Amino acid sequence: MADTLPTSTMLILSTAHISEATAGYLQHMRPHCYNKGDVGFFLMTDAQDDDPADLAELLRLARFAGFEWIMLDRDALELASLPTFEW
Numbered sequence: 001m002a003d004t005l006p007t008s009t010m011l012i013l014s015t016a017h018i019s020e021a022t023a024g025y026l027q028h029m030r031p032h033c034y035n036k037g038d039v040g041f042f043l044m045t046d047a048q049d050d051d052p053a054d055l056a057e058l059l060r061l062a063r064f065a066g067f068e069w070i071m072l073d074r075d076a077l078e079l080a081s082l083p084t085f086e087w
Helices: 020-028 053-066
Strands: 010-014 032-035 040-044 069-073
Touching: 010 053, 020 032, 020 040, 020 053, 053 069
Parallel strands: 010 069
Antiparallel strands: 032 040, 040 069
């Protein structure tokens, strides 16, 4: 039997879709979140009770579309259908 490589799916979004306060939450408080230095974050799409509303909206979108991870990156494209924040 041939080995199959495990895979995972990732939605890539701009950090402009989260507020500066949410970025601070991701840096210091959220489990299953991995900092990409000063450019963004990798996070699982599991919901946490204390997720800020802007993040919770992105997580719902990602889960609904079948993604297991979100990469938030300052250089990723902004989606017109999602709110953006200046920071």
